[in-house]
Amino acid sequence: MPPPADQPSDLVVRRAEPPDLPAITDIYNHAVLTSTATFDTEPRSLEQQRRWLDEHGEPYAVLVAVLDGEVVGWASLSPWRAKPAYRYTAEDSLYIHREHQGKAIGVILLSELLNVAEASGFHTVIAGIVPENEPSLRLHRRLGFREVGHEREVGYKFDRWLDVVLMQKLLGDAARPS
Ligand SMILES: CC(C)(COP(=O)(O)OP(=O)(O)OC[C@H]1O[C@@H](n2cnc3c(N)ncnc32)[C@H](O)[C@@H]1OP(=O)(O)O)[C@@H](O)C(=O)NCCC(=O)NCCS
Structure with a gap:
């Protein structure tokens, strides 16, 4: 996929290091x-x-x-579930600083995370997204995720029940277990 026309040209995506943790934590805690x-x-x-x-x-x-030089977003690949037969499945998460949302940084970060997932041998990546999170649903759809489930009222936050939409992407041949 060609890079989005509006993407910041000097954005660098790399593995996180311990000195990045204060910025990662600030971005995350704002969302919390x-x-x-x-x-x-x-x-x-x-x-x-x-x-x-x-x-x-x-x-x-x-x-x-x-x-x-400023961390403006982060993305993670985590275990989907603990039992060993789930080992080729990962869950993605990503959070962009509020002042930098809507500038295609999410697209760039999630694309790179999917490259890393494929290179690391994962077969599929799953995201759980609340239905009201239209930017995240659109981002995942754009990168080839499809809705595979809808969990009803599994979360409770801010005095209300929350559904979760499960979005899944199967990765390429390189991600099959050997
Ligand atoms: C969701 C999030 C990761 C998207 O990243 P982003 O850099 O802001 O989004 P991008 O600019 O890359 O755009 C991705 C898609 O979201 C859409 N989008 C971005 N901001 C939007 C908004 N405010 N309302 C509706 N859609 C929006 C874009 O149009 C694009 O969809 P398209 O390709 O169909 O046009 C980011 O907004 C964020 O960190 N939000 C708060 C935390 C969060 O929700 N994390 C995900 C948890 S599942």
């Missing part, structure tokens, strides 16, 4: 406190985030999008 994008209800501490980054070594991943 103000949105239903995540079902976390309490902000995370830097110590929790250090453990989280440690737990996302290969084949899992945390990527950051860096613009003019």
Whole structure:
């Protein structure tokens, strides 16, 4: 897919390092406190985030999008479920700083995360998205995810029940287990 015409030309996407954690955490905690994008209800501490980054070594991943030296978004690849037969399935998450949303950074970051997932041998990637999160639904559709499920009232946040739409993308031949 050609890059979107409006994408920032000097954006760098790379693996996250411990010094990125304060920026990653600020972006995430804003979403925790103000949105239903995540079902976390309490902000995370830097110590929790250090453990989280440690737990996302290969084949899992945390990527950051860096613009003019500033982390403006991050994306992660996590285990979908713990039982071993799920090992070729990963879950994606991504969060863009509120001042940088709608500039195609999500498209760039998720595309790169899917490349990493394929290169790491995953067969499929799944995202759980609340139906009201139109930007995330559109982003995932644009990158080839399709709706495969709709869980009703599985979350409760801000005094209301929340549904989750499951979106899935099957990766290419290179992602088949050997
Ligand atoms: C959802 C999110 C990751 C999308 O990233 P982004 O960089 O803002 O989005 P992009 O500019 O790459 O655009 C991706 C798609 O979303 C659409 N979009 C972006 N902002 C939108 C908005 N405010 N309303 C509706 N659609 C929007 C774009 O039009 C595009 O869809 P299209 O290709 O069909 O036109 C980002 O907005 C975000 O971090 N939101 C808060 C956290 C969150 O919801 N994370 C996902 C949890 S599942």
